[in-house]
Amino acid sequence: MIATLRRRFERAESQRASFLARIHALDVESHTRAPSEGGWSVADLLQHVVLVDEQTARQLVSPRDGARPRRTPLSRSKYLVMIAVLRTRIRIKAPAKSVIPGDAIPAAELVARWDAARGRLAAYLEGLSDRDLTRPVFRHPISGWLTVEETIGFLHAHLRHHFHQLARLEAFVSSS
Secondary structure, eight states: OOHHHHHHHHHHHHHHHHHHHHHHTSOGGGGGOOSSTTOOOHHHHHHHHHHHHHHHHHHOOOTTSSOOOOOOHHHHHHHHHHHHHHTSOOOOOOSOGGGSOOSOOOHHHHHHHHHHHHHHHHHHHHTOOGGGGGSEEEEETTTEEEEHHHHHHHHHHHHHHHHHHHHHHHHHHHHO
16 A cells, blocks of 8 residues: 555544544443434444445545546635535534435444445555546545545544534433
């Protein structure tokens, strides 16, 4: 794996381990308690971040597939804005129905699915060369086409954003 991608991926994996450790530290019965009607529980939050990683890993375009998606200055600008917003505590509506949690799924199953999605991402990264770093590989529903480094950056920023939500849920379940 290219050294810069390895560092970014390892950072994202360390962040994921911290996120899961905080979830596992909570009482399992509290995972399904939501702070309000229609609000997300810890289980919902976990399902959402897993769905985002799964969808991202599934949609990665190989630079050698013959597909030549276009990267525009507008998509670069949208990416930077998206990352800036994800760094805030502003609540953001999920941009696609496919990443909104549905029926309850056991945490162990979600963790296994997340492991598999990150495994697919790691395998994808292993197959890239230096010349692939500037090619678009993933189309985000808001910002458009992203390079592989931006894709990893998005996954990292997305999970970091949800650490804020997890903190709110931890406070809620400890007070109820």
